[in-house]
Amino acid sequence: MNCDTTESRLKAWIDGELDTRTGREVETHVAGCAGCADRVADYRRLGELIQRAEIAAVGGGQPGVIYEKARVARRDEEGVIRLLRRTAVTAAAVLVLAVTVAVAKSPARGGSPLARNAETTLENPNRVDDEALEAFLRNLELAVVDGGY
Amino acid sequence: MDEKTLEDGDRELVTRILGGDREAFTRLVEKYHPRVFRLVFGIVGDWQQSEDVCQEIFVSVYLKLSTFGFRSRFSTWMYRVSVNAALKARGRAANRREFNLDEAGSGPGRDDPSPRELEGAELLSKLLRPLPRHLRVVVLLKEKEGLTYKEIAAVIGCTSGAVEQRLHRAFTKLREIWKDRFGDLGLEKRRR
Numbered sequence: 001m002n003c004d005t006t007e008s009r010l011k012a013w014i015d016g017e018l019d020t021r022t023g024r025e026v027e028t029h030v031a032g033c034a035g036c037a038d039r040v041a042d043y044r045r046l047g048e049l050i051q052r053a054e055i056a057a058v059g060g061g062q063p064g065v066i067y068e069k070a071r072v073a074r075r076d077e078e079g080v081i082r083l084l085r086r087t088a089v090t091a092a093a094v095l096v097l098a099v100t101v102a103v104a105k106s107p108a109r110g111g112s113p114l115a116r117n118a119e120t121t122l123e124n125p126n127r128v129d130d131e132a133l134e135a136f137l138r139n140l141e142l143a144v145v146d147g148g149y
Numbered sequence: 150m151d152e153k154t155l156e157d158g159d160r161e162l163v164t165r166i167l168g169g170d171r172e173a174f175t176r177l178v179e180k181y182h183p184r185v186f187r188l189v190f191g192i193v194g195d196w197q198q199s200e201d202v203c204q205e206i207f208v209s210v211y212l213k214l215s216t217f218g219f220r221s222r223f224s225t226w227m228y229r230v231s232v233n234a235a236l237k238a239r240g241r242a243a244n245r246r247e248f249n250l251d252e253a254g255s256g257p258g259r260d261d262p263s264p265r266e267l268e269g270a271e272l273l274s275k276l277l278r279p280l281p282r283h284l285r286v287v288v289l290l291k292e293k294e295g296l297t298y299k300e301i302a303a304v305i306g307c308t309s310g311a312v313e314q315r316l317h318r319a320f321t322k323l324r325e326i327w328k329d330r331f332g333d334l335g336l337e338k339r340r341r
Contacts, residue, residue: 053273070211
């Protein structure tokens with residue numbers, strides 16, 4: 001190894017991060033090279049200096065204050081989620097109703113049970129197709145469940 | 150206490166917090182606050198702002214804890230959340246031009262107070278000031294937190310090789326800047 005190839009590995013060598021073979025190569029080079037040895041010494045000094053700079057946080061983090069903030073943040077977050085869910089459910093319900101009305105007003109015959117029900121209901125308000133009614137209620141239920149309401 | 154025991158302790162704390170145990174959250178904050186603060190301060194460089202960022206971090210941890218899932222070590226996840234929050238805060242401060250450490254330029258000025266006068270936090274800020282934040286982060290994780298290259302890579306989302314390169318660049322830069330002023334930093338200059 002020469003200085004060019006060794007230089008970029010010096011810090012990793014100091015930190016013990018090189019594999020055994022590369023580590024030995026670096027060690028051999030450093031032992032015979034004043035420039036690289038100088039660099040190693042400087043890196044070590046800098047590392048020691050950074051490690052020596054003690055930082056002690058004041059207040060120990062105030063867990064009580066943080067906990068209260070976290071609880072408030074969670075409540076806000078849950079409030080937003082609830083609002084979004086309600087909006088989604090309402091939108092789904094409106095959509096289902098809109099589709100039902102559209103199908104009911106459609107001139108087509110022999111379509112889905114829902115369409116037949118709509119027609120039947122329009123023609124004879126007193127008669128309701130049970131199957132179609134069930135399908136409609138199932139759709140509505142699914143929409144509500146999907147919305148997580 | 151070995152790493153495995155520490156991790157087991159974290160697992161228990163996290164499980165208890167998810168079960169609504171306030172005391173467990175208090176213990177988690179007490180356990181991690183010193184390292185989180187140290188790291189955040191090293192990146193942000195302002196004491197008051199670091200306290201605020203630390204609070205944000207623990208609130209965020211509380212809210213996101215259910216997504217953790219123990220796919221990595223808890224301490225790694227904690228460091229990742231902390232680094233991201235600190236970098237974001239530093240970006241905000243830089244945008245407002247209120248970040249003291251960067252106002253002096255890229256290196257130590259001749260009119261700066263002698264680093265001999267600086268202690269602890271001030272010394273660290275002074276020393277790391279010339280480094281861009283992505284280099285500052287790896288230096289702190291290595292030298293202050295004692296993480297391995299692999300652990301640092303897991304925290305910042307890169308390879309061990311990239312960590313090695315960044316540390317090499319960081320130390321090369323620091324050496325260029327401080328080499329002739331080791332005496333000012335409280336280290337004796339070598340006799341040549």
